[in-house]
Amino acid sequence: MTHSAAPRSFELYDATLRDGMQGEGMALSAEEKLRVATKLDELGVHLIEAGFPASNPKEQELFGLLARETWRHTTIAAFGMTRRRDVRADEDPALRILAECFCDVTTIVGKTWGLHLEKVVRVDRDENLRLIADSVAFLHGEGKRVIYDAEHFFDAWRDDEAYALRCLRAAVEAGADTLSLCDTNGSSLPLQIHDAVARVVQELGAHARVAIHAHDDAGCGVANSLLAVQAGATQVQGTTNGIGERTGNANLTTITADLELKMGVRSLPEGGLARLTETSHFVDELLNRTPRATQPYVGRNAFAHKGGLHVAGIRADARTFEHVDPVEVGNTRDVLVSELAGKGTIIEKATEAGVDVDDAQAVRIIERVKQLEHEGYQFEAADGSFELLLRRETGAYEPLFTLESWRVIVEQRAEGRVETEATIKIWIGGERYVRTAEGNGPVHALDAALRSAIVQVHPHLRDIELTDFKVRILDSTKGTGATTRVLLDASDGQDTWGSIGVSENVIAASWEALVDSLSRSEQAGRRTASDAAASGVEA
Template sequence: MTRIELYDTTLRDGMQGEGMSLSAHEKLRVAHTLDELGIDVIEAGFPSSNPKELELFGLLSAERFDHAQVAAFGMTHRKDLSAAEDPALAVLADCFAPIATIVGKTWSLHLEKVVKVSPAENLAMIADSVAFLVSAGKRVIYDAEHFFDGFCADREYALACLMAAARAGADTVVCCDTNGGSLPEQIAEAIAAVRATLPPAVAVGIHCHDDAGLGVANTLAAVTAGARQVQGTQNGYGERCGNANLTTAVANLQLKLGYACVRPDQLAQLTAASGFLNELLNLAPNPDQPYVGRNAFAHKGGMHVAGIAADPATFEHIDPVLVGNSRDVLVSELSGRGTILAHAERAGISLEDNVAARVLEDVKEREHRGYHYEAADGSLELLLRKATGDYEPLFVLESWRVIVEKRAEDRVATEATVKLWAPPGPDAVRYVQTAEGNGPVNALDAALRGALAAIYPDLAGIELANFKVRILDGNKGTEAVTRVLLDSTGEDGREWGAVGVSANVIEASWEALLDSLEYGMQTASTHAARGARLAGREP
């Protein structure tokens, strides 16, 4: 198997995306994650560009990685200085990082409009900069900025820029689609010409952006044409439309094209690593991201669900386990009984065919009213339990009330009161609890938990992680039906969703809140512990 070198630029190019920011210590955590993932080269950024980068390189210098090497990034020397006189190159030469990656110009448009040097001067800047860093003992990677635009404008000069770097000692020359507008055929043609021009000992790399939605496709085209280093960012982070998504590229290279990138156990970490980085950056994950997204192996249509039940290969291009993901079956009005039965089996619920058919009709009717069970697995499981009689409510509701009051100095106060009977049964005790919150849902949640805390202390381990509201029929204005989705987490790391629908947003929120809490208490271990407590409890 031909080996592909993986070069990750998440910590530099990826951080140029809108809203992207990590502290030096957070970047260090990313570096270790990339090392565990099998990344060969971690580009850490400009060592002297700002105090954060200085701190990062100080931290990295004291770290040890099992596999990855760190690259420091810079540019060819300034036109008014020699390489030896350029302070930025001196920093690269003195840096602990064994690899120095420098970027230089290739396109005549940039020579004329940006750096304002002649083609000959630019070639000299490339060669002198590379040679200076090689003499300092560095492995030098040369990034040819805007290479493909330069190749289209002046093929011979673009190739001459790469040759200047190669002759000066660059270990790898990287062709960059900096504007992200090239097509796979153009990439393949140019890389083939580069490979035919450069000495065999000099490796060719590819660095693509995703402005035309072809970052990964262009990367694969470059590899099939002879590139042996692939640059990109995790999850496709980066400026404008992002960089080539290295997460997707690695899976395609290894599973589809047969190249050696990482060990199988490292490939199985792709999904977890993708999620970790999104969490660290406080970004909502893309559920439709290839290979690692929540929906990458999610099946909804009845025919699809029946197909994967017979053989997963009928509707899945790979086994999701290979990339650390898992199969999901979504329930909706498009579902068949097989979908309901699959969910019941996964929840450990025994469901007869006639009951499954009844639940399916209930789901379809509810979705027609606005419910949405694809993202509300908690509410769906409660429906299944209610249909089989395997359901234990937390309490019997008498009433709830919410008061929102606008007070002096623009302060808005929200107060909720719940009246309920718990635990359900002849020995139920009436509880009345009032609580304040920063909004109706928060106040209801606080009042409900306060009323039930003594009976169900396990509720304290359930946290509401997300709250989403959607207007379903906006043409009715403020009278529109509202759908509320709540995401919750448990102490054991479980995550689940719950849904509520009503023309009253507070009522919809209450329904979702109640489902979320009841589902969180529906595990066998929680039931057993609850039963033991109630057996010896005096009301």
């Protein structure tokens, strides 16, 4: 295999703002796209494909915003396509927009596969070569770095290698700086990708950079990208978290970590990889998507350990059950609590919570967890409730209040309106509090009534926000009499925790989770105040 005499530096090309937005339910405003671009620049991505400039009002607004920014690491690329068959390149409106755009880099997509020439654009093969060459030559002549996006390249390669190469040569001879080989249908397997890329590098790598643009329809997007790099590609295109149409694009988040940590290919500036988890979650949250817990490197469960033997191994040497240090990608290790937990898990979680636990207590807590999980509790996602369990079992728990009673009334009015009212009666410090509140449902009304009483003594609990509410039926065969599990997520703006409630009555289960959520916040506050007092610092 012959490579260029002057090796090219490696590039990451993020297509989230264009290709990623083609996925179902994916939509961002121009301002939000600017925020994503800024975050990717902070990460250190080399190229960001922003979309079609001026193709619609939103894109026009976006490119106006992008043009005003100063970019530290990244270069913005504008996307378009080869000229129309009946128009000269310098007269094609879309190409003129690319030429006049502020972007120094333009990516243009062209046809490579005979099937598309026959069924879609209906041009013969020689005319298609002219479309490619004319479009690239025009933009190159306008001073642009041109990336030629060879659509359906690997399908074309399997159909007619010689013609696929002719398309690439036409682009290179016209001035294309980079040849992006696209597995547009995501149909190829890793070895097919490797062999084709290696051949292209051998034939044209001395004259142009070779890039890989993979989709994930066969579940091989990441593997195909890595094999392409192994074969000589020096640019990888993909999207953050792998979003995109159908099953998505190659996951650039995973690829970035694999390149640096597994293949020794520096893809980000020094320290950039530590921003990977933060960037991944930022994009998901902006898209109103829950970050995928099982996503490699950046997922919540990527470094989560549940089994007792695993936890023991991690405590002895993290390399026993972790392939990389989570800190390298900006993630954290998590020890999950379940009936599989051993003493080491319990002791580690107790240490994190600031609770002293000896071996005998750890064994007792394990047995208590087993009993509760048999009843339907699950503490993996309810760390707040588990912390309270630790405190109860070790005598370190101070109840937030003493319950006398609670009551919820749901009334359906004739005109269709449903009204909910909750009344709670509790005791705090020897004083009785009775509060009534309305809400848009039972849990909302209970939360409002409880807070109106409890903030009289613990005002900071007013700021706790319930961020998620999940209900699961544990035994659907019992119908409406089945046991229900409720999981609540809460946040104080800095910390986030989960709480759980289990009951045959969904409102009772919700009340239990709600009380645990507020109690955990109060316990954490007391711990912070205690630590501050012990160190002589004002809390």
